[in-house]
Amino acid sequence: MSNSHPFSDADWATLASQIKSWALELGFSQAGICDTDLRSQEPKLQQWLDAGMHGEMQYMAEHGMKRARPAELQPGTLRVISVRLDYLPAAAGFATNLSDPFQAYISRYALGRDYHKLMRQRLKQLGEKIEQHVGAYGFRPFVDSAPVLERPLAAKAGLGWTGKHSLLLNPQAGSWFFLGELLVSLPLPVDEPIQQDCGSCVACITMCPTGAIVSPYVVDARRCISYLTIELKDAIPEELRPLLGNRIYGCDDCQLVCPVNRQAPLGKEEDFQRRPQWRDQSLLSLFLWDEATFLKMTEGSAIRRIGYQRWQRNLAVALGNAPFSEEILALLMAEQQHPDALVREHLQWALAQQQQKQQQQQKENRQQQRLIRIIQLGLPRDA
Structure with missing residues (x-):
């Protein structure tokens, strides 16, 4: 089969269902499908860039609106297969690390293996699995490797809704998951977004140590501890240093206080479990x-x-x-x-x-x- 073959709607629907099953077999926690139309995101992205909230992340400004146009990254792209992979480690050690100021706190996503290669390889395998069934077609996997607005795409694909901290929230998995995308040139049926929001909850805004969530859904990266400890190459502004506490790599505070995360499942991926060198350091x-x-x-x-x-x-x-x-x-x-x-x-x-x-x-x-x-x-x- 090729993507030019005159499949019926039922054929494409069957393939879409198979793709989601294959994604689960490859170890992903969930998969969804959406189109490439992110025009509604462009004004917000431009406003955020114009305000300088991307800080030193010049690549954000350099790619500009290309981030909202997946088809420009991979010509011929018709759909985006968005996947999530839960990572919350069993021995997260939240309370002990944050309550002991002599211990180092490292964001929970970084306690195990780097997720980029693992997820990209599995997305490539998913693309090849599809190819075995439809014949040659265009596909390309992305995991933080190109200017892609992964959260809006995942929201369109029905993986969750955008929280006021700007992270994606899933009703069953909270926000403790990685996202990845497979851009494909197949006219697959798309999934419906989740019709849910955070209501009146402002826990993440209130509890952010540096006040980086300047308004609902808007994060000023220049104040975000994850940006300050990971992305920023220069000196950390003096006025913000006392607010970092013992957080030496990233920050999870907005996720820790989120009520949606209370029932979040532990990640099953062995590679994402806490490595021995990050225990009680x-x-x-x-x-x-x-x-x-x-x-x-x-x-x-x-x-x-x-x-x-x-x-x-x-x-x-x-x-x-x-x-x-x-x-x-x-x-x-x-x-x-x-x-x-x-x-x-x-x-x-x-x-x-x-x-x-x-x-x-x-x-x-x-x-x-x-x-x-x-x-x-x-x-x-x-x-």
């Missing part, structure tokens, strides 16, 4: 990794993409945000002449934060000792 121990250790420990991980310099930059900020510690202070004192200028500047900031906390602690200790002496002497407390 202190900020100090991670900062002491040399570059060779960093590269070894992040092999096959999305974390490697930020490089050793930004890894240390992020850890320096987290060390400054930690409660006062003699060990942290000693490390920061010893690293004042760090050879990398970007890392050194963040370490110096962290040192100032720790020294400030040390002074505050000393002041509180003196006040406490004075109170103890007053009580021991039986004097009035305002003496």
Whole structure:
């Protein structure tokens, strides 16, 4: 069969159903089909770019409206097969990591293997599986590898609705999933979008540590912790550093507070489970990794993409945000002449934060000792 063959509507509907079954067999959690018309997204995308909310992500502006025109990426494209793959690891360790400011917090999607290659390979297999049944046709897989508006496409394909944090929400799976697309030159029947929204809930907007969700459905990347710790190549703005806490790679806060995520299933993919090196890692121990250790420990991980310099930059900020510690202070004192200028500047900031906390602690200790002496002497407390 070829896509020019005069199939009946029933033939295309049968193929669409088979494609979804094949996607599940390949390990995807769900698949849906939509057309390529994203014209309704173009004004919002242009407004977001004009406001500079993409920050240093120049590729967003360079591709411009091409992001909303899948057929320009792959000529002949008629449909987009959108897939989701659940990733929430069984040992996510949310509470322990975020509540202990001496531990490093890494976004849950990055605890296992980098998803890009795995999903792209499976999408390619799906494309080839279709080819075995219809003959030669045009297809191309995408997983964050080209200017594609994957969330609006997934929403059109019935995989979920757009939450106020701009992430896609699925009524059964929440938002803990990866998305991928297979652009095809086949006139498959399309799926209906989910008619659901977030109602009056504003939990993600209220709880965002840096106020990056500036209005419902609009995220200013320049304030987003994921952008600051992953995409930003330069110095993290000083006024935002204290708000990062112990988050050294990405942030999950908007997902953590989302009520739709309460019943989200755990991911079944073994490659996405939490790797041993990300269990109970202190900020100090991670900062002491040399570059060779960093590269070894992040092999096959999305974390490697930020490089050793930004890894240390992020850890320096987290060390400054930690409660006062003699060990942290000693490390920061010893690293004042760090050879990398970007890392050194963040370490110096962290040192100032720790020294400030040390002074505050000393002041509180003196006040406490004075109170103890007053009580021991039986004097009035305002003496």
